[in-house]
Amino acid sequence: MFKIINPNNLFGTSNKIRKVLFFLFIILIVAGLLEALWFSPKDYIQNHAVRIMYVHVPSAWISLGTFLAIGVLSIFSFIFKNKNFLIISKCLASSGFMFNIVALVTGSIWGKPTWGTWWAWDARITAMLLLGIFYLMYILSWQVFEKEETKQKVSTIIAILGIVNVPIIKFSVDWWSTLHQSSSVNILSESTIHSSMIVPLVIMMVAFVIFSAVIFLMKYNSEIIKLKNKGLDRL
Amino acid sequence: MIERLFSMEGYGIFVWAAFGFTLFCCSALYLITKVQLVKQEKKFFVKFGKLTQEKIEIAKKQKINKEILVSKPNYNF
Numbered sequence: 356m357f358k359i360i361n362p363n364n365l366f367g368t369s370n371k372i373r374k375v376l377f378f379l380f381i382i383l384i385v386a387g388l389l390e391a392l393w394f395s396p397k398d399y400i401q402n403h404a405v406r407i408m409y410v411h412v413p414s415a416w417i418s419l420g421t422f423l424a425i426g427v428l429s430i431f432s433f434i435f436k437n438k439n440f441l442i443i444s445k446c447l448a449s450s451g452f453m454f455n456i457v458a459l460v461t462g463s464i465w466g467k468p469t470w471g472t473w474w475a476w477d478a479r480i481t482a483m484l485l486l487g488i489f490y491l492m493y494i495l496s497w498q499v500f501e502k503e504e505t506k507q508k509v510s511t512i513i514a515i516l517g518i519v520n521v522p523i524i525k526f527s528v529d530w531w532s533t534l535h536q537s538s539s540v541n542i543l544s545e546s547t548i549h550s551s552m553i554v555p556l557v558i559m560m561v562a563f564v565i566f567s568a569v570i571f572l573m574k575y576n577s578e579i580i581k582l583k584n585k586g587l588d589r590l
Numbered sequence: 591m592i593e594r595l596f597s598m599e600g601y602g603i604f605v606w607a608a609f610g611f612t613l614f615c616c617s618a619l620y621l622i623t624k625v626q627l628v629k630q631e632k633k634f635f636v637k638f639g640k641l642t643q644e645k646i647e648i649a650k651k652q653k654i655n656k657e658i659l660v661s662k663p664n665y666n667f
Contacts, residue, residue: 570623586649
């Protein structure tokens with residue numbers, strides 16, 4: 356069932372596809388930047404400030420999706436007692452955390468010209484900040500403890516606790532009256548965003564997903580080689 | 591035309607700051623991750639080089655060890 360994520364398979368595949376993915380990322384990021392900064396139209400209310408959306412929104416989505424994946428994989432590792440799930444979760448965290456910081460900072464930069472303030476303790480923004488804290492705690496849990504078992508237990512607990520925050524972030528704009536606008540892009544209902552803005556948003560989103568995949572594969576290989584180094588010591 | 595791209599009717603400073611920060615973070619994360627990977631690979635090759643011929647043969651039987659060695663063909667053990 357878990358053959359595909361077996362370290363032997365994933366390590367080999369990673370070496371083969373990493374360079375292709377990086378090349379694809381470069382092409383997409385160039386196309387995305389051209390679309391976002393040049394070809395896409397300005398907004399009738401937010402003017403050119405709307406262009407910040409093309410880095411802010413994909414970053415927020417990826418940061419949220421990555422933590423969801425970390426939480427689900429941590430639950431899987433607990434149920435199926437498969438440590439490879441934990442290695443995968445650990446390797447996903449750094450890019451998720453980086454995109455969380457990007458979402459918070461670009462959101463703050465976007466807030467100044469549109470809301471007149473760099474920061475507001477609004478439900479969505481505060482929940483995103485909380486997600487960043489969970490990411491930080493998760494990453495630190497792998498660094499500060501000596502025993503491997505403690506690292507695994509603490510990181511799993513943090514991931515499972517943090518997953519509760521994910522639906523709060525998603526629905527915060529519907530549950531509470533917030534300064535942050537509600538979703539413009541919806542999968543289940545009609546989107547309120549013009550197609551000329553959807554194109555750069557999708558390109559940037561795909562580019563960032565591929566970037567996350569490249570970082571994940573590099574981290575994963577690094578972790579596996581680290582384990583192999585320990586193995587060589589034991590030979 | 592270029593001026594319009596940079597100024598964006600006064601919003602340029604915000605837009606460029608947001609894009610610049612994003613690209614800086616992506617580049618930094620990529621470089622840090624790459625350095626960590628290269629460091630682990632180097633450590634592996636140093637340790638592998640210190641093994642006896644008998645242990646090298648045992649280590650080479652493992653699929654991942656083989657993959658790591660194949661990725662750097664300049665190393666001969």
